[in-house]
Amino acid sequence: MRFPLSSLRRTAAGAVLLLAAGLSTLSPAAARAEATEVRFARNLGLGYLPLYVMQDRGLVEKxxxxxxxxxxxxxxTPLGNPTTITEATLSGNADFGAAGVPAFIIAWDKTRGNANLTGVAALNAQPAYLNTNKPTIKSLKDFTDKDRIVVPxxxxxxxxxVLQIASEQAFGPGQHARLDPLTVSLSHPDGTAALLSGRTEITAHFTSPPYQDQQLQNPAxxxxxxxxxxxxxPASFSALWTSAAFRDANPTLYKAVLAALDEAVAFIKADPQxxxxxxxxxxxxKLPADTVAALINHPEINYDLTPRGIGTFTGFMARIGSIRNKPADWRDLFFADIHDRAGS
Incomplete structure (x- = not known):
């Protein structure tokens, strides 16, 4: 039996409508199952305090x-090296990475067009101190070939x-790498132990709170x-990132992570103790709670998800060749969820 073409078209259209109606009744979980586990790799120190609070209070789960x-x-997972944290997110051993802003910028640059690691938010703004145990070192120009400077x-x-920017300021244009041969990679706790011991070739440590403040308790x-x-x-010190693929596959979970971050920051401000x-x-x-709370409340430290001073880093890093792709704006590095914030 042959059916008129118009009848076939009406039948096909009806099937499509029925299929669409059936799909619309499915729960979001049935339509797309999201991850039931989310893994964070973070660096150490107060620059990552929102993640410590998220962990302790179960905010992502909530x-x-x-x-x-x-x-x-x-x-x-705490990791003391930014490069290792990036590798963890690229290898699939972590869904989110948290490290210093320049490490994030390098990860963003290197993964354009493939993994597309992109920023979720900044975590805080805080100063980092270059401390030394050598009385004769008063400025960058006082370092010698015998000195070693710890960085993460x-x-x-x-x-x-930051040391490269400071070197160019001290020694002139094109001299950003002047002190690079003196730098060695160690975690903040290991670098602190080496500096305080005074028994190694380590004579300086460029670190972060609370390690730099712990060091300065020693009069030497x-x-x-x-x-x-x-x-x-002030400029953002640290950032949290993930891949575009993870965000696309887990849109609700991604928003839950961002909501957890917002709550963690609000908690830090409300209850630093x-x-x-x-x-x-x-x-x-082993630090006293009052000492750490005072650092959290320090006027130079601010917990805020808004990225600040990103352009200072990207401009310098593009100029010296640390990154190949110079973003036109800080929003190029971060997902649209925070584009309405007054960043820079």
Missing amino acids: HAKAAGLGEVTARY SVRASYQAI IHTVLSSYDVLGG ESARIFIRIENS
Whole structure:
């Protein structure tokens, strides 16, 4: 039996409408199952305090459940090297990475067109101090070939890039790499131990809170410079990133992570004392809670998800060849969820 073409068209159209109606009744979980575990790789120190608070208070789990995702497990792995953190996100061993802003910028640049690692938000703004145990070192020009400067990751960490900017300021254009041969990669705790011992070739450590403040409790340690002096004022110290693929596959979970970050920052501002105790518990730190709380409340430290001073880093890093792709605006590096914030 043959059917008129018009009848076939009406039948096909009806089938499409029925299929669409059936799909619309499916739950979001049935339509697209999102991850039930989310893994964070982070660096060490108060620059990553929002993640410590998220871990301690189960904030990702809380917001994931509120969003209808059910039971979600969040895992946090502390790593002391920004390059290792980037590798963890690229290898699939972590879904989110948290490290200094320059390390994030390098990761963003190197993964354009493939993994597309992109920023979720900044985590805080804080100064980093270059401390030394050598009385004769008063400025960068006093370092000799016998000195060694600890940074978290050579030529890639926040401290390493700030040191390059400072070197160009001290020695002139084109001299950004002048002190690079003196730098060595160590985690903040290991670098602190080496500097305080005074028994190694380590004579300086470019670090971050609370390690730099712990060092300065020793009268033999003094500060050579602050990153804020080099950068001309406050700028974001750390950032959180993930891949475009993870965000696309887990849109609800991604928003739960961002909501957890916002709540963590609000908690830090409302209760620095408990935030300090959280940091001490997770780090198994011997520092007094009042000391850590005072650092959290320090006027030069601000916990805020808005990226600030990103252009200072990208402009310098593009000029010296650390990155190939210079973003036109800070928003090029971050997902659209925070584009309405007044960043720079």
